[in-house]
Amino acid sequence: MPRISLLYFTILLFFISSFKLNTQAGTISTNDLDQAMAKKNSDLAQFQAAKASYKEVGSIQNYLEIRAPFNGIISSRNVNLGAYVGPSGKGSELPLFTLQDQKNLRLAVSIPEVYTGYLKQGDEVTFTVKSLPSQTFKAKVKRLSGALDLRLRSERIEMDVPNAAKRLLPEMVAEINIPLPANANTFIIAKKALLDTSEGLYVLKIEKNKAVKKGRETDEKVEIFGNLNEGDKLIAEPTEEMHEGMVIKP
Template identity: 55%
Template sequence: MKRLIHRPVRSLLILTGSLLLATIATNCHSPESKAEASEIEKAETPAATEVFTLKKDKLSSSLQIPGELVAFRDVDIYAKVSGFIKSLNVDVGSEVRQGQLLALAEAPELSAQLASADSKLKAQEALSIASKANYERILEASKFSGAVSKNDVDQALAKRNADLAQLEAAKSAYREVGDLKKYLEIRAPFDGIISARNASTGAYIGPAGKGSEFPLFVLTEQKRLRLVIAVPEAYTGYVDQNDEVSFTVKTFPDKKFTGKVKRMSGALDKRLRSERVEVDVLNDNKKLLPGMIAEVNVPLPTKSSTFVVPKSAVVNSTTGVFLIRVKDQKAEWVPVKKGIEADDKIEVFGQLTEGDHFVAAANEEIRDGSPITTK
């Protein structure tokens, strides 16, 4: 009885399994399953990577840095000798020419010294004339035998020479006092503008630290200015003398000024690690003022052809900077150093060969040695 019951059940199970296998086989050959299988195959196959050919080029960039305008010449004018101001001929803002009288001082003791020196000079001149005449008479008498001894002639000559030396000393003393008195006339050492005045008529003046804590005047040359900039160490090799730079100032934001590089310090500031560069700026209209802060544009043209690549080709990883070279359909990480940048291009330096192929859009996901399919 049991055998009769299990046989139909076994037949039913076999039939059901056959139907399931047939259904699975049918689904495997449907168009939808073929599309899914194709997508899986595409996902497993790496996408083609865009590459570029390495070549040399010249890259021109610019550096934006702040600078300061300073006077080409700026001096503090003190009195050479002590005295009192008798008159002032200029004030703040006065334009002066070289040699122009700025102030006149008086010192009565100098006048007395000059008078004394003049008296000594005249007395010495009289002595010198007398000793010279005496020598000439003795010399003439010595020509007659036995009239004058040789010793008398020598003594007269010595007296004449001594009086002549004393005369020269008196002249020197007189000139010295006269020169000191000339210092009472305070004159401009060069063309410029009076930017400060620290004394008034009747004030006591004297050399720095001996009568004047502050200078009488500050004279500034305004028609020529120096634009002082600090070029960072990485860019010093791109700046040369006579290079033209442009700049703007806040006072005239819509106007561009220009100047030429004239002086370079030739050494780096130990604190800022930058080189001091001075640009000469003509300022005939005197719109620019010493002390203004400028925004300077310094052109940085490369001196020779270098390897230039897209910025996207450079990988900045924690271990360094790399380009990814494609060699034998495999990725090869090449360490490089970066130069100047311009737009989307950048200079690179390293063990590179012109004509090699590199990944255009590199990233750290492309591992060193991994296979690459190129476009």
């Protein structure tokens, strides 16, 4: 019995000593630490790879989405869902679709050279369209090209047209009424009083002929520029047979 008790005590004492030794620093082997660190680095690498794969899938999904810089309506589409789009595919020579912002439209018109001096930025114009003949729309001149088109000899002007109700549609043809306020003192006469000859435009004053330049005109009247004064008397219906010194009967 004493031997058994002594052996049990010795084994218990060794176990307690081993437990104390394991709680001290440096008791874990370097190999175990290296394996644990390698396992940690391997798990971290797998985590980073999973994150990269997730970003790759997100990038591919974003590549398949087309984002526009503004909200609008797709007014035309040249390809259908599932169609191949590429260098040799259908629609390669055409845009995929056309996106239009119909809340704000742009009205463009070309002004003949003779009238370009009457318009400036901010002038208001009115216009109508064939689909809504009873309605009159307003717009203000926002941009002037500042140069003449060499082919048409006209200046392009643009107006912004609010279209919140979407009553107007893009590519509509508008009939525009553009006011041309006079920027100088001019005279307005009846068209019958203007004599158009091979030598130029004339009005016949009671004293003698006066050469003039024609300006704006309406159905019955025309604006003239020339050496005329207020109160001058003109012949209402001149002809080329009339000459200087001829007696004019009232």
